[in-house]
Amino acid sequence: MTKRFKAAVIGGSGYGGGELIRRLLLHPDVELVRVASVDFIGEPLSAAHPNLEGRTDLKFEGMSPAEAAQGMDVVLLGLPHKVSATKMPELMATGARVVDLSGDFRLRDAALYKKYYHAEHPCPERLTDGTFVYGLPELNRDAIKKAKYVASPGCFATTIELALMPLAKAGLLDGAVEVVGITGSSGSGVVPSAGTHHPVRAVNLRTYKPLDHQHIPEITQTLRDAGAKNVDIRFVPVSAPLSRGIFATCFAHVSEGTSADQIRALYKETYKGEPFVRVPEKRLPEVAAVSGTNFCEVGVQPGTDGAEPGKRVVACFSVTDNLIKGGAGQAIQSMNLMLGVDERTTLEDPGGWP
Amino acid sequence: MTKRFKAAVIGGSGYGGGELIRRLLLHPDVELVRVASVDFIGEPLSAAHPNLEGRTDLKFEGMSPAEAAQGMDVVLLGLPHKVSATKMPELMATGARVVDLSGDFRLRDAALYKKYYHAEHPCPERLTDGTFVYGLPELNRDAIKKAKYVASPGCFATTIELALMPLAKAGLLDGAVEVVGITGSSGSGVVPSAGTHHPVRAVNLRTYKPLDHQHIPEITQTLRDAGAKNVDIRFVPVSAPLSRGIFATCFAHVSEGTSADQIRALYKETYKGEPFVRVPEKRLPEVAAVSGTNFCEVGVQPGTDGAEPGKRVVACFSVTDNLIKGGAGQAIQSMNLMLGVDERTTLEDPGGWP
Amino acid sequence: MTKRFKAAVIGGSGYGGGELIRRLLLHPDVELVRVASVDFIGEPLSAAHPNLEGRTDLKFEGMSPAEAAQGMDVVLLGLPHKVSATKMPELMATGARVVDLSGDFRLRDAALYKKYYHAEHPCPERLTDGTFVYGLPELNRDAIKKAKYVASPGCFATTIELALMPLAKAGLLDGAVEVVGITGSSGSGVVPSAGTHHPVRAVNLRTYKPLDHQHIPEITQTLRDAGAKNVDIRFVPVSAPLSRGIFATCFAHVSEGTSADQIRALYKETYKGEPFVRVPEKRLPEVAAVSGTNFCEVGVQPGTDGAEPGKRVVACFSVTDNLIKGGAGQAIQSMNLMLGVDERTTLEDPGGWP
Amino acid sequence: MTKRFKAAVIGGSGYGGGELIRRLLLHPDVELVRVASVDFIGEPLSAAHPNLEGRTDLKFEGMSPAEAAQGMDVVLLGLPHKVSATKMPELMATGARVVDLSGDFRLRDAALYKKYYHAEHPCPERLTDGTFVYGLPELNRDAIKKAKYVASPGCFATTIELALMPLAKAGLLDGAVEVVGITGSSGSGVVPSAGTHHPVRAVNLRTYKPLDHQHIPEITQTLRDAGAKNVDIRFVPVSAPLSRGIFATCFAHVSEGTSADQIRALYKETYKGEPFVRVPEKRLPEVAAVSGTNFCEVGVQPGTDGAEPGKRVVACFSVTDNLIKGGAGQAIQSMNLMLGVDERTTLEDPGGWP
Incomplete structure (x- = not known):
């Protein structure tokens, strides 16, 4: 069965990346096409995420973010703070929708960004021009639905x-x-x-x-x-x-x-x-x-x-859960809203007790 | 959408019961009709399983096992050892398929049952007459598919x-x-x-x-x-x-x-x-x-x-995971096999790391 | 070598009691004469406190608090809230110094005691007449030195x-x-x-x-x-x-x-x-x-x-540590002050890391 | 009060070193004179061992092992495997007793050392000539008492x-x-x-x-x-x-x-x-x-x-406890035996429960 949308995870070797991959592998409407990373290049995803042993044939690919985004409907970024901002201009040029898990596009005030992230923001105009919607569905659901770029909230x-x-x-x-x-x-x-x-x-x-x-x-x-x-x-x-x-x-x-x-x-x-x-x-x-x-x-x-x-x-x-509603799960929730699929897709499992 | 099969969980207030319920609530082919228990009668399932808060309107019902099994295609038993064996005759009379998570129908030797469970088995003939299939799919998959009664293995x-x-x-x-x-x-x-x-x-x-x-x-x-x-x-x-x-x-x-x-x-x-x-x-x-x-x-x-x-x-x-492959998950796997649906239904999530 | 002081622990089967006993067994100036309890009567202390296996021949004794306090220089109470207050009059009649780990004699306002402990105080006059000193050395060191009765603070x-x-x-x-x-x-x-x-x-x-x-x-x-x-x-x-x-x-x-x-x-x-x-x-x-x-x-x-x-x-x-400075250790610190021995006795070990 | 013996810890910034220091600070007969380390030089011991905050004025000293051992009755080595063996000749020249926590002098067979520690032993003759006694008091108590060099067992x-x-x-x-x-x-x-x-x-x-x-x-x-x-x-x-x-x-x-x-x-x-x-x-x-x-x-x-x-x-x-009887505590036990003081000194606390 062909899925309707194509997605890539960029920066996929961390815990957030792992949670994104897990959800995308289960997603009925979105196909995970590739996972880019600077670590584990050429190795199976299970090298970083042992829970994925045998669940996929994908390997970590040593692509640039822009290469990884080619042909994608949406990319999800698990890059560190500061790296994400640096790579954003080239990513935006690819035309793919972006959900960014880093803190780089959450604040609208570049001075506060500098104060708390200890770096000059490389593209401060993107903080104020409305490019990014803050990905908290409980506050911004309608805006997320229309957004091309989402800054997913911190945990x-x-x-x-x-x-x-x-x-x-x-x-x-x-x-x-x-x-x-x-x-x-x-x-x-x-x-x-x-x-x-x-x-x-x-x-x-x-x-x-x-x-x-x-x-x-x-x-x-x-x-x-x-x-x-x-x-x-x-x-x-x-x-x-x-x-x-x-x-x-x-x-x-x-x-x-x-x-x-x-x-x-x-x-x-x-x-x-x-x-x-x-x-x-x-x-x-x-x-x-x-x-x-x-x-x-x-x-x-x-x-x-x-x-x-x-x-x-x-x-x-x-x-x-800091990695799910406080991280990758909420990013998937925003992705679902952006793509027009049921917001709850892959996220409904109530988990175990205890 | 009407689901094809009806199920009840009997003895649903423990950890095993909670895992059974969680899976059944997510199951596309099986409807969880009721949950019987001797505790929490009349209370919502979330009284015992906080993860289920808001996920279902079902309440714990103070029914006998036989009452709970009426009209069901399958019942899953989360009863304690010894209780399960006592209730089995009346359950079998209802015609429902049974997956029993207790240790009561796993052993074929009543003397070993007595030695290790410190009780006379109430229906020892059921241990030797082939009524129950031991629910380990990796050994008994074909037999489980044909079984009406499955004794699900210990963790x-x-x-x-x-x-x-x-x-x-x-x-x-x-x-x-x-x-x-x-x-x-x-x-x-x-x-x-x-x-x-x-x-x-x-x-x-x-x-x-x-x-x-x-x-x-x-x-x-x-x-x-x-x-x-x-x-x-x-x-x-x-x-x-x-x-x-x-x-x-x-x-x-x-x-x-x-x-x-x-x-x-x-x-x-x-x-x-x-x-x-x-x-x-x-x-x-x-x-x-x-x-x-x-x-x-x-x-x-x-x-x-x-x-x-x-x-x-x-x-x-x-x-x-002792509660899933070592318990309720494996029971659901057997249930899927018994009902002829994809063995993997509701069980494919590879979980998080860590 | 004869130690100068005699002590009993009353209510010695809980965690606080165990910490009191451990310190008293190591104390150079105070001899632990007996441990009273309503549980484990006749059993060695290690029945409740496995760490004390082989460290003492004392057994839990089924004595009343007053009996246990006979002939003691000091008694340390590990009794539950409300029980401690009930037993205090008979204990005070024995003449022994008392360090009480319960909450019964910390508050001077009987109305607040009732509000927060959900019981009438059985001897409210003892809350206001200065009988008890609140056993926080950093505030009341001099008073503790002179005190006969200390209410040791909560954790x-x-x-x-x-x-x-x-x-x-x-x-x-x-x-x-x-x-x-x-x-x-x-x-x-x-x-x-x-x-x-x-x-x-x-x-x-x-x-x-x-x-x-x-x-x-x-x-x-x-x-x-x-x-x-x-x-x-x-x-x-x-x-x-x-x-x-x-x-x-x-x-x-x-x-x-x-x-x-x-x-x-x-x-x-x-x-x-x-x-x-x-x-x-x-x-x-x-x-x-x-x-x-x-x-x-x-x-x-x-x-x-x-x-x-x-x-x-x-x-x-x-x-x-809630059981030591927040409990039994601080009680021993008060006991040391009351007896006129070095406040730090048995309490100086800086512990391990980690 | 002057203590009878002088000791140094060499390699004192790890967990084993911290446990050695803790015991020596409490020891009535042995004075901890100095702690040598390649990390934290010039910093107080609490920089590595927060539990020692305020308990000593000693600082980590950037001395060679031989310098650190000068004038000591005993040195305790918390050095890594392989480093210990390399430093041993110069240490032995100082005349100090040595208790070595590393694995370098436990085996008598240099071929096994090479096989399991993946290195040639720098002084294999010391493995076979009886210089070192294996520091397990329950087997070698008398030999430890007479030993100048002890190889303390692994956890x-x-x-x-x-x-x-x-x-x-x-x-x-x-x-x-x-x-x-x-x-x-x-x-x-x-x-x-x-x-x-x-x-x-x-x-x-x-x-x-x-x-x-x-x-x-x-x-x-x-x-x-x-x-x-x-x-x-x-x-x-x-x-x-x-x-x-x-x-x-x-x-x-x-x-x-x-x-x-x-x-x-x-x-x-x-x-x-x-x-x-x-x-x-x-x-x-x-x-x-x-x-x-x-x-x-x-x-x-x-x-x-x-x-x-x-x-x-x-x-x-x-x-x-892997760091105490399985490490630094047992080394102190050997040290006590070597120095002729009560074997149990600083080691008698039965600990807390839980």
Whole structure:
């Protein structure tokens, strides 16, 4: 059976690349034609992704991004930050649709890009001219459907944005938000390092880049787009000893006049009908319920206290699998929307428990 | 769209039940009509299986097995050992096909059942009259296709049998086989106990029932069916701190005249064309490559030493996800074969890495 | 050699009891005379604590607390909340010093006790009459030295109080403090339950009792004692998949006039000379550096932003081993102070890395 | 107080070095004078060992081994294999006692060294002339007391040797022994690599070097020294997702005439009085009971079957903390013996549970 669309993965040897490939191999409408990489050239995909042993005859190809994109309906980029931006002009010349998993085209402000990614952006005009749509379907579904270029959100960013979006959309998010995002180790990628060395990581909890993580401006921009006012994200990431999953706790401070019941109803209402975000009825979000899947769980616990005059604290929670809804799964979701196929294709498996 | 077959899960609140339900909800040909349980009666399935939150409107129903089986084409049993055997007569009276995940109908020898399960079998005639087919497709595919009743294999048993089957089928397996099977904690089921208490389990390795595990006679019987002679399984199970997966190491002792290359070729050949058993080209089996999937990886390392006159030691390795290929996935595989649909339906996802 | 003091552990079969016993067995000045318990009566201590196999001939004794305290210089209580309060009158009648690890005598406000422990306090007069000293040496060292009765702090409470105490003592802590405390599973104790069932816990992150944990009033009371003003603790506990350790992130909001350097200097200064609290020079606190030890690490990251007029956010971090500095180790530290022996006795081992 | 002996650690930045330093800092009779390293020169020890933050003013010194050994009573070497052998001649010239944690002086057969360590030994005469004593106190206590040079055993080797030594000493060990050794990740050392990358390691079980591990000749030599005959070790190492600990399962095949009770009694008898090896009364060995300590637990499960004419299979189990009894702790034990101080000094803590 001939599939309708052709796709290539560029930068396919990392964890995100592996998840993209897995989904594309299962996709009824999209054919994975090739996988480009600078590592493992000439080797089968299973050299990097042992789970793909025997599942495909494709090999990693040592092509340039532009070569890899030739003749494709869509390319999905698993390239590192900074590399993606450098390769984008040649990629855009090929005419292929692009879903970029890197952080290079998420921010509209080149100064913030420089501040948080520690590099001049090579094509800053692309940040401001509307070329890229931010690939969060819960905010930008219609725009994604029409988009040729999508900047797929970061893992922490996705998780935290979905935790706070009901408040933002309702105009209730204003001012400081304190956030602790706890993450599994797969978010650090495939390259071994001190922070992901098992002997220590397995028994450790530590923070890195507190109040200084590069997803802060991405979250701020997105929440403003959704309706937040002077939102000020104070974000502390924490490394935890699990392989997959993010758990975000956000303290928002809403007007005292908004009741706990109103807030709960708002969360239910916001995500009604969303295929991949759910608000559990009788419990708060937990990572094990979504790991291995494209689902996000969101929950809320309004506070009863009142240290701040006129304000009520609201603890907002959210969980995702950082590599799927926080990465490759969401990219496939955007690809599906761009191609006009069912948004849920290859993403509906609710995963195992536990 | 109406699906062709109707199914019920009986005993659906455990981990095995959850995996069965997950697959059936995704199945294009089989409709999950109901889930019976003695726990959570009247509650949504997500009360036991948080991953199913919002995926189905089904609730746990407090029906007897016979009631639950009424009108079904097939029922899948996630009942405990001993309970399954007690309920089987009434189930068989309903006319539904049955796939039983318990150990109650795997052994043909009622005396061994009594010895290892510590109970008289309530219907021992069913063990010897050919009513049940042992649901290991790699050995009994044709018989499963024709079967009305399948006894689905145990998790350790599946893993160890697949590690040794190439030798057994080739008539090379004779005499003692030393086996260490290392297992994740989900194999112990959903009920909390000292052996699965996280504070200790997370930092522990220990054995239980060494040389006395109830899968020993199951493995012995199956390997004999496959062609082994006086096989004597010395099996030591070890608990390890991961949630899912089994890693089996088996020491077989083959005739010195069989070369290392012959043995390697034998493994390749045996599993050629098998949809769910693979022999990786360039590495040995590892749990992370198969966890979350119905795949089994098998590998072999022939020894060069010769302490035993005329014998060569062969280290055989195998990995499975204990809840899928070692449990519910394999049961679905048998169900597919029984119903005449593609054996691989709902089971083809190669899972994530890591 | 005769040791100078005699001690008993009452309620010695839990994890806290085990840590108390381990330290007392190594103590040069205190002899562990007996261990009372309602479980394991007549069995060796290793029946509950396998690490003590062969280290002592003591057995669990089925004595009442008052019987166990007879002739003792000090008793250490590992009893559950509510049980401890019930047994206290008879214990006090024996004349022995008491260190109580339960939450029963930490709060001075019986109404808060009732609200958070869901029971009327059986001897509320003991909460207000100064009988008990709160056993946090960094705040109450002199009082502990003179105390006959010590209420040893909770694990989350210790960790969070030490994170915030420099600000409290300096009069800089006022108003809301948002706190996320991430904990290992051993804090849930020795009894298996759904929340500590390994198959799920090993791959999960979830919250419980958000904004409603019983340590909130304990932390509030202690920080006020240390100098905080209208402190309002919004505390979200999160369960993580490790056995031991707590990582606390606290967002304090100090006057903008206080510089980042002043804050850093304050932390250094506050804990200068403290034997068990340290402020690492070149990194932030991490659990693996203190697990298995009585040490607490504290660190601070002042923010540069200013969403709140006149305020500066300060992220404060702290780590402990929940069973040692957050439990039995700190109790031994108090016992040492009460008995007039070197506070550090049996507690100086810096533990392993990793 | 002046301590009687002076010691240096050479190669002190790895995990073994860290454990040596920790013990020496606590030692009442031995003063740690200096720590030499090629990494972290000039930095405090806590740069490599965060647990030592604030515990010592020592810094890593960029000295040659010979310089570091000047004036020392004993030096402990945490150097890599092959480096240790190269530096030994200059070290021996200093007159200091040496405890070497590397594998360079354990084997007496230079050909086996070459085969398993893939290098010519630079001073093979030192392997055969009795210069080095193999530092296993349970076998060589008297020789260690008199030794000037000790080759401290490997982690797998220690664990497996202690599992089998009772049979070896009794002359019951003859012929093939199948062994599976399951290890935590800290045994792979401090340098991050693919095999210890947390995202995969945390959910994996895999083997490496099956039937080919470098500890095979070490174990064989030691068991022969202890009384075994033609022992043939078939050893499969398996990586498991925990930080510390080894669990070894060994299948020995003894004469059928030896009863199960005799074997059990033999194990009890062999280790009676040993300070660091214990045979638990009512359970089999488990890692959590010894991790963080210098203790080894040994146990045995005699089989009742008889596939081999005249033989009885015996499953022997053993657990250690790979960095302590399997590494630095045992080296300190040897050092204590060499210096004539109590063998147990700094090693008596039974650790925590869990």
